Amino acid sequence: MVIPPHSILPSLKSPLFSLWLHEHQGQDRTFLSGKIIGGREAVPHSHPYMAFLRIQTLNTTERCGGFLVCEDFVVTAAHCWGSSINVTLGAHNIKEKERTQQIIPVKKAFPHPDYNSNYFNDIMLLQLEKKAKLTAEVSLLKLPSENSQVIPGMVCTLAGWERSGQNISTTKLHEVQLEIQKDKECLSRFKEPYNSTIHICVGNPKEKEDSGSPFVCKNVAQGIVSFGQKEGTPPSVYTRISSFRCWIKKTMKFFKLQAQD
Structure with a gap:
């Protein structure tokens, strides 16, 4: 028998998720989501793994980034929760209806069970309602190995x-x-x-x-x-x-x- 990962939230619309959302909504956070300051415009579709998240919270609509790790799973930060989430893949200009775009609602959200207000374990998996179609503009991004090392100066x-x-x-x-x-x-x-x-x-x-x-x-x-x-x-x-x-x-x-x- 397969044992489910503990403390997983079964549905964005479930009472359990609503309670969790309410408990975290009032935190005084300095988390950083959905924005980039500086840099330059990217070559269109040069980052085909990118996912744009439109998030409905209790009081407002927020935005975050994420990446496609599997045809039906996106990885993002746990602080990017909401009562409902829509994922846009294959986008360069999010205000345009580009032919490359695939907009897919999130079926279930799985914040790490040990995520807390100190930003420990700030990671979340989003299961999509359906599989994304992999194209030149929509592709997967590799995960690192468990012993992968990044060093200062990289x-x-x-x-x-x-x-x-x-x-x-x-x-x-x-x-x-x-x-x-x-x-x-x-x-x-x-x-x-x-x-x-x-x-x-x-x-x-x-x-x-x-x-x-x-x-x-x-x-x-x-x-x-x-x-x-x-x-x-x-x-x-x-x-x-x-x-x-x-x-x-x-x-x-x-x-x-x-x-x-």
Whole structure:
């Protein structure tokens, strides 16, 4: 018998999810989601794994980034929860009805069972209502191995929508190159909330960044922006995806087997 991952939320519309959402709605958060500051407009569809999330919360509509890890699963940050979520794949300009776009509602949301207000385990799986059709503009992004290492000085790519430099609104996908920092840079800034086993310290002194999207190093998803300064000044803290590979794989496997029953 397959045992389901504990504390999984079965449905975005369930009473359990509504209670969880209510309990977390009032937190004073400095999480960073759905936006990117600085960088440049990306070449259209040069990041085909990107997912744009439109999230309905108790009081408003929010946006986040994410990435397609399987035809019917998207990975994002746990703080990107909501009472309902729609995922847009294959988009460059989110305000346009591009022929490449696939808009799919989220069937179930699975925040990590140990996610908490200190931003520990800030990662979530979204199961889509149907499988995405893989195309040149919609493709999967690789997960890192469990022992994958990223080191200070490595420069990786972050992509996202919503805002560019000088507070100018944008609906087009932007990208920025960011450097991995030494753990001490985030430990001195954030102290207790930073844990090097599940976090990565990222940010350049000359770049401001703010995104719920994947941090990609050599075509592998290594991090997801979790929290930082409200004004967006670096460094920021990213969830270290390699520490959650086992949880991601087990959760997807369980629900794939469940769907076959």
